[in-house]
Amino acid sequence: MGDPKKGKKGSKVGGLVLVLLLAVIGVGAVGWFFPDTPVIGDLVHGFFSAGAKGVDKSGVYTVKITSVSVDKDEFDEGEKVDLQVLIKRVNKDGKEETLWDSREYGERLATVGKDPLTASWSDRPFEVTWQQGEQVVLEVWDRRGMSDTRIAWLKSAPDGKEFPLTGTQSLTLLKNGDTPIAERRGATNQIVFETARKGDIPPADGASK
Numbered sequence: 001m002g003d004p005k006k007g008k009k010g011s012k013v014g015g016l017v018l019v020l021l022l023a024v025i026g027v028g029a030v031g032w033f034f035p036d037t038p039v040i041g042d043l044v045h046g047f048f049s050a051g052a053k054g055v056d057k058s059g060v061y062t063v064k065i066t067s068v069s070v071d072k073d074e075f076d077e078g079e080k081v082d083l084q085v086l087i088k089r090v091n092k093d094g095k096e097e098t099l100w101d102s103r104e105y106g107e108r109l110a111t112v113g114k115d116p117l118t119a120s121w122s123d124r125p126f127e128v129t130w131q132q133g134e135q136v137v138l139e140v141w142d143r144r145g146m147s148d149t150r151i152a153w154l155k156s157a158p159d160g161k162e163f164p165l166t167g168t169q170s171l172t173l174l175k176n177g178d179t180p181i182a183e184r185r186g187a188t189n190q191i192v193f194e195t196a197r198k199g200d201i202p203p204a205d206g207a208s209k
Helices: 004-033 040-053
Strands: 059-069 080-090 096-101 109-111 118-130 135-142 149-155 168-170 172-175 190-199
Touching: 059 080, 080 118, 096 118
Parallel strands: none
Antiparallel strands: 059 118, 059 190, 080 096, 080 109, 080 135, 135 149, 149 172, 168 190
């Protein structure tokens, strides 16, 4: 027969572990939902912030542009517009590299006042290899006619920690191709992405795996 004292001792240890576990969960909950709580709030939020900062989002991403739209009031009534998108990467020295150019897939023509000024390349997914801290610049152009015009852009922060081509984002309208201007009230100038992380960046040739 087993020693009944050992059974009681094991039961006490298990109960103590359960109490400690519940206490830790309780402290964490208090710190998260009530960040102003002295000491506990700072500790819990500091822990989660440190964890978030430690996650490297670098990798290979698959991107689709499901919609880009520009307000019709940016053009003259009856004007023909060919909306196109150019995506570039800018290194620390300011050197630009083209990542994707929608012109390869034909025109996206619309008539101002008659057609919605929207375009989509949801059937043309592309891959972007992105390193944390790299800047990405997306430009929206009107390619109609002999003179191309850059009408809007979207710039990520040079030290960004999140992959920038995700979700629904507002475009910055431009005057003369490079001067940001304020959006008209009620206007909708935006781009919508469908994005998935494909995997880590493959090691360079000769690098250890």
